[in-house]
Amino acid sequence: MTAGSRYRLRHVARMEWTKLRTVRSSWWLAVSSVLAMAGAGAGVGAGYRSHTPVATAAQLIDNSLAGAVLAQLFLGALGVLAVTGEYSSGTVRSTFAAIPHRGLVLAAKAGTVGLVSFTVGELAAVAGFLAGQAAIAGSPVPRASLADPAVLRPVLLTGAYLGLLGLLGTGVGAVVRHTGGAVGALFGVVFVPMFLAAVLGPAGIAVLKFVPLIILVNSVAVVTPVPGTLSAWAGIAVLCLYATVALGLGWRLLVGRDA
Amino acid sequence: MIEVRGLVKRYGATLAVDRLSFDVRPGTVTGFLGPNGSGKSSTMRLILGLDAPDAGSVRIGGRRYRELAWPLREVGAVLEARAFHPGRSARAHLVALAAGNGIGRSRVDEVLDAVGLTGVAGRRVGRFSLGMAQRLGIAAALLGNPGVLLLDEPVNGLDPEGVRWIRGLLRSLGAQGRVVFVSSHLISELALTADHVVVIGKGRLLADTSVAELAARSASLEDAFLRLTAAGSDAGAWTA
Numbered sequence: 001m002t003a004g005s006r007y008r009l010r011h012v013a014r015m016e017w018t019k020l021r022t023v024r025s026s027w028w029l030a031v032s033s034v035l036a037m038a039g040a041g042a043g044v045g046a047g048y049r050s051h052t053p054v055a056t057a058a059q060l061i062d063n064s065l066a067g068a069v070l071a072q073l074f075l076g077a078l079g080v081l082a083v084t085g086e087y088s089s090g091t092v093r094s095t096f097a098a099i100p101h102r103g104l105v106l107a108a109k110a111g112t113v114g115l116v117s118f119t120v121g122e123l124a125a126v127a128g129f130l131a132g133q134a135a136i137a138g139s140p141v142p143r144a145s146l147a148d149p150a151v152l153r154p155v156l157l158t159g160a161y162l163g164l165l166g167l168l169g170t171g172v173g174a175v176v177r178h179t180g181g182a183v184g185a186l187f188g189v190v191f192v193p194m195f196l197a198a199v200l201g202p203a204g205i206a207v208l209k210f211v212p213l214i215i216l217v218n219s220v221a222v223v224t225p226v227p228g229t230l231s232a233w234a235g236i237a238v239l240c241l242y243a244t245v246a247l248g249l250g251w252r253l254l255v256g257r258d259a
Numbered sequence: 260m261i262e263v264r265g266l267v268k269r270y271g272a273t274l275a276v277d278r279l280s281f282d283v284r285p286g287t288v289t290g291f292l293g294p295n296g297s298g299k300s301s302t303m304r305l306i307l308g309l310d311a312p313d314a315g316s317v318r319i320g321g322r323r324y325r326e327l328a329w330p331l332r333e334v335g336a337v338l339e340a341r342a343f344h345p346g347r348s349a350r351a352h353l354v355a356l357a358a359g360n361g362i363g364r365s366r367v368d369e370v371l372d373a374v375g376l377t378g379v380a381g382r383r384v385g386r387f388s389l390g391m392a393q394r395l396g397i398a399a400a401l402l403g404n405p406g407v408l409l410l411d412e413p414v415n416g417l418d419p420e421g422v423r424w425i426r427g428l429l430r431s432l433g434a435q436g437r438v439v440f441v442s443s444h445l446i447s448e449l450a451l452t453a454d455h456v457v458v459i460g461k462g463r464l465l466a467d468t469s470v471a472e473l474a475a476r477s478a479s480l481e482d483a484f485l486r487l488t489a490a491g492s493d494a495g496a497w498t499a
Contacts, residue, residue: 005328006329011359015356016355018354019344019351022348089343089345091342091343091352093304096309097309097331097334097336098331099330100325258310259309
């Protein structure tokens with residue numbers, strides 16, 4: 001028996017970590033995230049080998065991080081499933097019977113999912129970059145190095161963006177509770193506002209620059225953010241806000257609702 | 260001891276639990292009896308703090324469930340036969356719960372052994388038969404060696420050998436001085452294990468009495484139970 005008079009966050013975190021690592025979907029989603037980015041990086045690099053005019057280093061980097069568009073959905077789903085998998089199976093009642101303090105359960109879930117999705121996100125982003133670099137070896141496309149801060153920034157922040165999608169998924173999962181509905185809601189948040197582009201026309205960028213997907217491909221995963229969109233750090237800050245709001249709402253509902 | 264006082268729970272327009280009060284005492288097996296839909300499972304969820312009551316309270320050893328320092332070391336519960344992630348192994352399920360309540364790994368092996376699941380502990384729970392799933396639920400309830408056990412319809416879907424095993428287990432847990440509270444919609448089943456019964460219908464208390472006393476009221480226990488529940492909420496509560 002562990003010393004101490006009462007369960008603490010560390011006990012709950014150990015419980016949540018055990019649960020996360022003992023279902024296969026977690027591993028599949030993590031591995032898929034890395035493969036998606038490595039595959040996209042290698043494919044983009046291979047495409048640029050014989051491209052004319054010769055691509056710039058920035059073009060190659062921007063495009064070799066494109067796998068994040070897919071990886072964000074895998075890591076978002078990882079976060080969703082950490083919550084909804086418990087509701088669909090009924091495990092949530094065992095969990096809350098063991099730890100009646102539901103806020104602590106959500107905090108531990110967010111902590112473990114966040115740690116995993118940040119780690120996997122960074123691995124995936126670096127894999128995408130390195131795969132792109134490896135694929136242009138011996139071609140005229142200029143190489144880039146992670147030692148260059150201008151290169152390191154988009155790679156690391158792409159990983160951070162992916163980590164935040166894991167947290168956003170956890171929050172959405174706690175709000176919606178059903179796997180299908182939560183995955184749908186997450187995809188909706190990430191993608192659907194894109195349709196506003198058609199409605200709003202050129203002026204739409206003032207709104208669209210706050211959409212996660214636009215933040216990813218125009219602000220975060222690029223060496224130079226597209227004019228009119230957020231800076232990379234502002235984009236990450238907006239994503240932090242979304243994840244915080246989703247987790248906060250999830251917490252409110254989790255504490256108040258019958259399990 | 261479990262003390263239920265004035266418990267009320269509504270789900271939408273349905274009044275599931277209606278001003279329910281009773282005690283469950285240690286050292287004996289207490290049956291929780293009522294027809295399907297009478298509010299037994301709702302009461303169990305309210306005792307465990309999973310659902311919030313609209314009125315009333317539950318105390319376990321004098322405290323609310325959410326005040327328990329290490330809930331699994333004080334209360335063990337089996338609510339549904341299959342409340343496990345189908346992709347997780349039996350051992351992983353127990354290891355996770357144990358970690359949450361600071362219970363050592365060796366205890367996981369002990370309870371797996373106690374319920375006879377050691378040989379399949381590494382198998383994914385989704386492939387378990389209903390009987391194996393019930394055993395896993397009981398292993399989880401025993402994990403913290405708690406003084407209070409709640410079991411909701413534990414013999415449902417079990418084969419005769421499993422039913423006999425549960426009966427023996429419940430009796431021995433009661434004899435060890437624990438609080439054992441077992442629900443069933445079958446009086447014949449409870450008569451074999453319980454000494455005391457709490458009978459409810461439509462969420463209301465119909466009887467809180469010993470099995471012997473209940474049997475003495477009618478030609479058979481079954482008659483007594485059916486008369487009680489047929490009278491249902493029209494009759495006043497019948498307590499002893």
